Amino acid sequence: xxxxxxxxxxxxxxxxxxxxxxxxxxxxxxxxxxxxxxxxxxxxxxxxxxxxxxxxxxxxxxxxxxxxxxxxxxxxxxxxxxxxxxxxxxxxxxxxxxxxxxxxxxxxxxxxxxxxxxxxxxxxxxxxxxxxxxxxxxxxxxxxxxxxxxxxxxxxxxxxxxxxxxxxxxxxxxxxxxxxxxxxxxxxxxxxxxxxxxxxxxxxxxxxxxxxxxxxxxxxxxxxxxxxxxxxxxxxxxxxxxxxxxxxxxxxxxxxxxxxxxxxxxxxxxxxxxxxxxxxxxxxxxxxxxxxxxxxxxxxxxxxxxxxxxxxxxxxxxxxxxxxxxxxxxxxxxxxxxxxxxxxxxx
Numbered sequence: 001x002x003x004x005x006x007x008x009x010x011x012x013x014x015x016x017x018x019x020x021x022x023x024x025x026x027x028x029x030x031x032x033x034x035x036x037x038x039x040x041x042x043x044x045x046x047x048x049x050x051x052x053x054x055x056x057x058x059x060x061x062x063x064x065x066x067x068x069x070x071x072x073x074x075x076x077x078x079x080x081x082x083x084x085x086x087x088x089x090x091x092x093x094x095x096x097x098x099x100x101x102x103x104x105x106x107x108x109x110x111x112x113x114x115x116x117x118x119x120x121x122x123x124x125x126x127x128x129x130x131x132x133x134x135x136x137x138x139x140x141x142x143x144x145x146x147x148x149x150x151x152x153x154x155x156x157x158x159x160x161x162x163x164x165x166x167x168x169x170x171x172x173x174x175x176x177x178x179x180x181x182x183x184x185x186x187x188x189x190x191x192x193x194x195x196x197x198x199x200x201x202x203x204x205x206x207x208x209x210x211x212x213x214x215x216x217x218x219x220x221x222x223x224x225x226x227x228x229x230x231x232x233x234x235x236x237x238x239x240x241x242x243x244x245x246x247x248x249x250x251x252x253x254x255x256x257x258x259x260x261x262x263x264x265x266x267x268x269x270x271x272x273x274x275x276x277x278x279x280x281x282x283x284x285x286x287x288x289x290x291x292x293x294x295x296x297x298x299x300x301x302x303x304x305x306x307x308x309x310x311x312x313x314x315x316x317x318x319x320x321x322x323x324x325x326x327x328x329x330x331x332x333x334x335x336x337x338x339x340x341x342x343x344x345x346x347x
Contacts, residue, residue: 002206003245003253006219007067008227009199013134013152014236015229017288026129026153027200028064028228029264029310031286034337039292040221042332046214054339055322058207059215062262062341063310064200066102066124072201072246073102073124075311076111077260077345079280083116093118105248112347128198130154150230155198199238203245203253203262203341216242249343256344259314266307266338268321281312286336295330303327305336317342 016028034054041047053059066073076097084097096118103111103121110116134150206212219240226236245253264284267275287304303325320339326332 002212003250004204004206004212005072005201005243005245006061006204007199007201007241007243008064008238009197009240010155010236010238012234012237013154014227014238015150015152017229026124026131027066029286030061030063030202031264031307031337033061033064033202033227034335035291036222036225036227037215037218038335040218040225041214042292043221044217046218049214050218051322051335053207053211053214054337057319057339059211060205060263060339060341062203063264064202065262066129066198067201068124068128068198070246072105072249074105074108074249074262074343075260076100076103077280077313078282078309078311079258079260079313079345081112081114081116081345081347083111083114083118096121105246108248108252109347112345128155152230152235203249204242205341252343252345254342254344256342256346257315258345259317259342260345261308261312261314261340262310262343263320263340264307264310264338265312265318265320265340266305266323266336267318271318274316275314275318277315279312279314281314282309283307284309290326290330290334292332292334295326295332295334300327300330302334302336305338307336307338308340313345314342 014026016025016032038047038050041050050059063075065075100118100121102124103116107116107121131151131153134152204215206215223238223240225231226234227238228236230236244250264286283306285304286302286307288302290300290302305323305325318340322338323336324333325336326334
């Protein structure tokens with residue numbers, strides 16, 4: 001099966017929720033993408049083919065991770081690498097490693113063999129990904145407007161700034177004001193107005209051209225609908241391109257005695273015990289509302305499901321599963337994707 005990268009370039013703000021509107025992240029999990037693709041497939045009558053392709057392993061995809069120009073990032077392995085073992089006697093390095101969420105592919109070998117220097121590593125959230133709070137107001141059903149805050153994200157060239165972190169823009173409006181200040185207005189610090197080529201990417205694995213064409217068709221439809229929250233406000237729209245996997249990442253796919261999942265995953269009941277044996281993993285609760293307007297006349301919640309977070313490490317691979325999380329009373333099943341892609345983590 002060929003592996004490909006799908007690179008997402010967001011045309012404006014986006015958000016991927018976590019627990020509340022004021023929380024969230026700038027990356028999305030594979031089950032979020034599958035749910036969005038399934039809704040697009042429902043509109044086209046291709047949902048059965050999509051579901052069968054995923055269940056049979058003919059189509060698999062990873063979580064989304066950041067990329068900047070020619071640099072691609074992976075999640076930090078949850079099992080302790082040599083770098084973490086060396087840092088236990090150094091409190092400063094220990095704190096930096098604890099905060100670190102993603103490691104560039106170019107630095108992955110050095111992290112595993114213990115030569116990685118966290119002090120020189122740039123975390124995407126502090127360089128080219130901006131997160132800020134947007135204030136909105138709820139009007140419907142209220143005598144007075146009820147303000148609330150929403151965490152939004154966008155990509156830009158934050159890595160080339162000069163000045164202190166106090167000068168980072170907190171919103172697109174602040175960004176515009178910062179540019180105006182650089183053109184002669186008031187304000188301290190400067191901001192590089194040349195936007196870097198950056199966004200999110202996923203790894204996909206598909207069996208044949210028909211499956212690849214289906215994925216491309218659904219992604220094209222989804223690019224106009226938007227991905228993530230607040231889509232009806234124009235958030236989450238993107239452009240995408242499908243490319244070959246970088247050689248530095250390709251060499252790790254489907255190889256290694258020890259492996260790391262780069263997808264949120266859920267082993268099938270028959271493989272659960274062996275999959276978790278001697279593994280290092282984190283369990284995350286997945287819930288949320290059903291987005292399909294065909295499911296019921298009112299909005300309903302999905303059944304909660306506990307899954308294994310990407311970055312979890314295992315001694316053996318497993319196939320994973322796709323579970324129906326629809327509540328009672330709906331018109332069609334609702335599926336949660338949990339089939340992983342693995343990369344080797346042997347140094």
